[in-house]
Amino acid sequence: MKDKTDIAVEIQAAVKRYGNFTALHRISLSIRDNEFFTLLGPSGCGKTTLLRLIAGFEDVSEGQIYLFGDEIDTLPPHKRSVNTVFQNYALFPHMSVLQNVAFGLEMQGKSLSKARKRAGEMLELVQLSQYANRKPAQMSGGQQQRVALARALAPQPKVLLLDEPLSALDLKLRKAMQLELKHIQRETGITFIFVTHDQEEALTMSDRIAVMSNGALQQLGAPRDIYEQPHNMFVADFIGDTNLLEVTVEAISDGDAKCRIDDSHALICPAVETVVVGARLHLSIRPERMILTEEANANQSFKGTVVENIFIGTDITTIVKLETGSQITVRTSNSDRGSKRIIDVGHDAFVNMEVGAARLLAD
Amino acid sequence: MASGNGTTGGSSTTDVYNKARHWLLMPSWAILGTFVLAPVCVMLIYSFLTKEFRGGVIWDFSLAAYDQFFFDRGLFGDGDPTLQWTYITIFWRSIWQAGLATVLALLIGFPTAYYIATRPENTRALWVFLITIPYWVNLLIRTVSMKFLLRDEGPLNDLLMSTGLVDDPLRIINTNLAVQLGLFYSYLPFMVLPIYASVERYNFTMSEAAADLYASKWNTLRRIVLPAVKPGVVAGCILVFVPSLGAFLAPDLLGGAKNFMIGSLIEEQFKGNAGNWPFGAAASMILLTLVMSVLLIIARPQRSAGAKI
Ligand SMILES: Nc1ncnc2c1ncn2[C@@H]1O[C@H](COP(=O)(O)OP(=O)(O)OP(=O)(O)O)[C@@H](O)[C@H]1O
Ligand SMILES: [Mg+2]
Numbered sequence: 001m002k003d004k005t006d007i008a009v010e011i012q013a014a015v016k017r018y019g020n021f022t023a024l025h026r027i028s029l030s031i032r033d034n035e036f037f038t039l040l041g042p043s044g045c046g047k048t049t050l051l052r053l054i055a056g057f058e059d060v061s062e063g064q065i066y067l068f069g070d071e072i073d074t075l076p077p078h079k080r081s082v083n084t085v086f087q088n089y090a091l092f093p094h095m096s097v098l099q100n101v102a103f104g105l106e107m108q109g110k111s112l113s114k115a116r117k118r119a120g121e122m123l124e125l126v127q128l129s130q131y132a133n134r135k136p137a138q139m140s141g142g143q144q145q146r147v148a149l150a151r152a153l154a155p156q157p158k159v160l161l162l163d164e165p166l167s168a169l170d171l172k173l174r175k176a177m178q179l180e181l182k183h184i185q186r187e188t189g190i191t192f193i194f195v196t197h198d199q200e201e202a203l204t205m206s207d208r209i210a211v212m213s214n215g216a217l218q219q220l221g222a223p224r225d226i227y228e229q230p231h232n233m234f235v236a237d238f239i240g241d242t243n244l245l246e247v248t249v250e251a252i253s254d255g256d257a258k259c260r261i262d263d264s265h266a267l268i269c270p271a272v273e274t275v276v277v278g279a280r281l282h283l284s285i286r287p288e289r290m291i292l293t294e295e296a297n298a299n300q301s302f303k304g305t306v307v308e309n310i311f312i313g314t315d316i317t318t319i320v321k322l323e324t325g326s327q328i329t330v331r332t333s334n335s336d337r338g339s340k341r342i343i344d345v346g347h348d349a350f351v352n353m354e355v356g357a358a359r360l361l362a363d
Numbered sequence: 364m365a366s367g368n369g370t371t372g373g374s375s376t377t378d379v380y381n382k383a384r385h386w387l388l389m390p391s392w393a394i395l396g397t398f399v400l401a402p403v404c405v406m407l408i409y410s411f412l413t414k415e416f417r418g419g420v421i422w423d424f425s426l427a428a429y430d431q432f433f434f435d436r437g438l439f440g441d442g443d444p445t446l447q448w449t450y451i452t453i454f455w456r457s458i459w460q461a462g463l464a465t466v467l468a469l470l471i472g473f474p475t476a477y478y479i480a481t482r483p484e485n486t487r488a489l490w491v492f493l494i495t496i497p498y499w500v501n502l503l504i505r506t507v508s509m510k511f512l513l514r515d516e517g518p519l520n521d522l523l524m525s526t527g528l529v530d531d532p533l534r535i536i537n538t539n540l541a542v543q544l545g546l547f548y549s550y551l552p553f554m555v556l557p558i559y560a561s562v563e564r565y566n567f568t569m570s571e572a573a574a575d576l577y578a579s580k581w582n583t584l585r586r587i588v589l590p591a592v593k594p595g596v597v598a599g600c601i602l603v604f605v606p607s608l609g610a611f612l613a614p615d616l617l618g619g620a621k622n623f624m625i626g627s628l629i630e631e632q633f634k635g636n637a638g639n640w641p642f643g644a645a646a647s648m649i650l651l652t653l654v655m656s657v658l659l660i661i662a663r664p665q666r667s668a669g670a671k672i
Contacts, residue, residue: 057571077574090572094590103586104576155577 007068008033008159008191009054014063016049016215023049025216026063031159031193032208033068036185038194040202041212042238047195048087050212051161054193056080068158078107083152085162089144091136097147098123098132104155122150125184142173153184159191166201178205199239203227211235228286231272232362236284243290243328245283247360249275257360259283262324265302267353272362282361287331289357292318292343293350301350304328306343316342320349403651410644417636428645450628450646454653457624460539460614461607464546465554468603469596471547472554476595479555480562491559494552506545506612513541513617537619545613553602561595562588597661605654625650 009031016024024046031037039047052058054065056077065073072080083104091100101122105115123129126146136144145165152160162181166174182205185192196202202209203223211218211226211234219231230236233244247259250266257271259281267283275281296303304322318330328351332342343349410428412420430436433451434444479490497505512519513535520532535541569591573583589596611626618624625646632643 055571055575057574077571078577078579082575084572084575086568086572088568090566090568092569092572092587103573103578107573107577107579107582151576 006033007031007066008035009193010064010066010069011050011054012064012066014050014053014065015061016046016053016058017061023215024053025214027215027217029210029217029220031191033191034189036182036192036194036205036207038196038202038206038209039212040196040199040209040238041218042197045212046215047197047212048163049215051084051163051193051195054080054159055082055084055161081157082159082161083155083157085145085148085152085160085165087163087165087167089136089148091144091147091151093136096133096135097128097139100136100147101151101154104151108155119150119154122154123147125153125187126150126180141168142177145169145177149181149184153188153190156188157190159193162192162194164195164197167196167198174201181205203239211238213238229359230284230361233282233284236282236359236361241287241329241331243285243287244361245285245326245358247281247283249277249279249281249360252277259358259360265300267300267358269356269358269360272360274362275360281363283358284361285328285353285358287317287329288315288333289354290328290330291352291354292320292330292332293352294343294348296350297352301352302328303348303350306345306347306349309342309345318343318349320351322351406644406647406651410641410648412641414639414641418633418638418640420640425641428639428641429649431639431642432645432649453623453628454625454649456539456622457608457626458653460542460546460624461604461610463543464550464607465600465604467543467547468551468554469600472551472599473558473596476555476558477562479559480565481567487563491556494555498552502549502612506549506616509541509545509548509613510536510616513544536617537621539618539622541617542614542622542624545617546607546610549610549613550603550607553606554599557598557602558592558595561592565591601658601661604657608654609650 007030011027011029014027041047053060060073064071098119101119102115105118123132128146166177206223208222209226210220213234219235227239236242245261247261249257250260251258252271255271256268257275258266258268260266302322304320307321308319310317314334315331320328409420413423413425415421433447435447436442436444515532523529569587570583573587609626611630614624614627629643629646632638
């Protein structure tokens with residue numbers, strides 16, 4: 001591989017089939033060393049399958065997987081220097097917490113006393129030292145989760161795989177664990193490959209995100225890029241809230257496409273690679289990148305009627321029914337209320353887009 | 364008020380439940396009392412009575428049965444008591460035969476059970492069915508068939524000689540080996556089925572977790588799978604060991620007179636007119652004590668482990 005120290009995991013055209021069913025379609029990915037990398041996608045899209053291919057619990061049907069430059073796709077799981085935090089934790093019920101954490105070290109051939117000592121340090125890291133002699137069944141879900149984390153980290157794997165480790169926790173604990181995981185990742189410098197179907201979690205925690213759907217990679221990038229520049233309908237829709245407007249591409253010049261929305265409205269936005277004149281595509285516009293006014297202030301404002309105002313703490317979401325019949329969601333931050341008045345339900349309103357807010361999608 | 368009602372309602376339901384449980388358990392207690400406890404008591408009492416010569420007992424208290432078991436007092440019963448090795452030897456042979464049958468059944472039964480439990484779910488019932496098919500035939504008939512198979516002129520020896528593996532027929536019948544084969548064959552499913560049940564309940568993600576933590580196949584089996592399925596293994600061992608210890612069909616039919624086991628010894632005391640009931644009862648009580656001690660030893664760590672989980 002190009003640089004042995006830079007790429008932690010390289011997946012080349014990996015295909016996974018179960019009988020006639022293809023769970024993964026030629027996935028290619030490079031995960032950098034030290035990265036907090038997230039696999040994000042809806043249920044059944046193949047996240048766990050990809051993780052299991054890396055861990056070695058399943059064999060690839062086609063393609064290769066490299067760990068720091070060494071091909072590992074033919075090695076059994078116990079010969080791969082990666083560890084997994086399982087979704088249901090899979091702690092060994094007959095062993096104490098300390099024995100659970102020490103298990104991997106023992107299997108690596110460390111002496112019992114060394115293994116115990118390091119396991120103790122790991123328990124300190126996840127703040128569970130006082131529970132060392134308990135059995136997993138005597139721990140709460142959140143504590144078990146941290147035991148599973150300590151157990152997987154103890155042998156100092158080159159890459160840590162985490163399969164929806166936080167999904168069983170309540171919201172508050174989950175937020176706390178998100179920060180803790182992020183912290184531990186930075187502290188240990190181990191590459192994390194994190195699986196989740198929660199886009200907010202992915203955006204908060206990741207250095208980079210791979211969005212998957214139906215066994216295929218949809219988009220790969222930093223959280224901000226993925227949020228602001230979704231490539232296609234799936235990504236735009238799955239990540240955050242968005243408004244989708246159907247448009248016709250009228251002209252393309254200098255990488256910009258002129259998109260006609262209706263007779264009186266057209267927008268210029270960056271063209272995507274595959275776009276051709278005359279294509280019917282979609283624009284994605286995030287709700288927080290539009291402003292509501294009582295009067296039309298530019299030629300690009302859309303006239304409509306306020307249907308509903310929804311108060312959601314930090315924001316107010318307003319649903320506007322446009323003259324064309326489609327509905328648009330606009331989000332106004334509560335702190336901006338001084339300058340932007342709330343328009344009451346039933347009143348006319350104009351929706352104005354910020355410059356560059358609209359994003360043309362590939363399909 | 365509402366919550367007060369709720370609480371009383373809750374506790375009275377528990378009361379009703381407890382009462383119902385009490386009554387519903389009565390038939391079980393009655394059956395256990397009539398068919399387990401009462402016969403054991405009869406045996407215990409008979410073992411301390413005096414023998415009647417054509418079978419049966421005379422109601423006179425006597426330690427003669429136990430004395431006969433442990434001590435040799437010469438031909439006329441008036442010599443100095445020396446330790447009687449005849450019966451102790453039979454007991455010892457029974458114990459190691461039953462123990463060996465248990466170990467063999469475990470060695471064959473565990474992989475079998477593991478294999479069945481890891482087949483696709485819809486085919487497992489079929490496998491279990493296949494395992495049990497031979498056992499639809501009466502044990503006596505199967506043991507007689509085994510005798511036929513193992514005979515000097517039987518199919519096994521015919522096969523071995525026709526393939527040229529041996530020149531003279533192997534002497535299997537009327538040896539300890541034949542008894543062992545009979546015991547092992549008779550009780551193998553009692554090993555397979557409980558182990559199968561516990562392996563089926565085993566969460567195989569544990570094995571993945573172990574492999575993920577660098578455990579080889581062998582270490583995964585030893586450190587993770589076996590502790591998890593131990594209840595099934597212990598149950599299987601008990602279910603093979605206990606009936607093997609008291610078995611009389613296999614030793615009688617396959618072992619001949621030299622390879623007597625306790626089961627046959629006891630059986631003989633109650634058969635026809637030649638028997639000695641108090642002696643049979645005493646041997647049974649000694650066997651029972653022995654089995655109970657073994658079970659207590661095996662079951663004790665089991666119980667404390669169960670209590671912890
Ligand atoms: N052993 C298997 N045999 C057949 N199909 C399988 C097997 N394992 C997974 N699949 C299929 O592969 C697809 C991807 O499954 P996978 O478990 O990777 O999804 P996921 O993205 O992890 O979903 P979730 O978020 O619900 O965990 C699913 O459609 C699933 O039905
Ligand atoms: Mg999954």
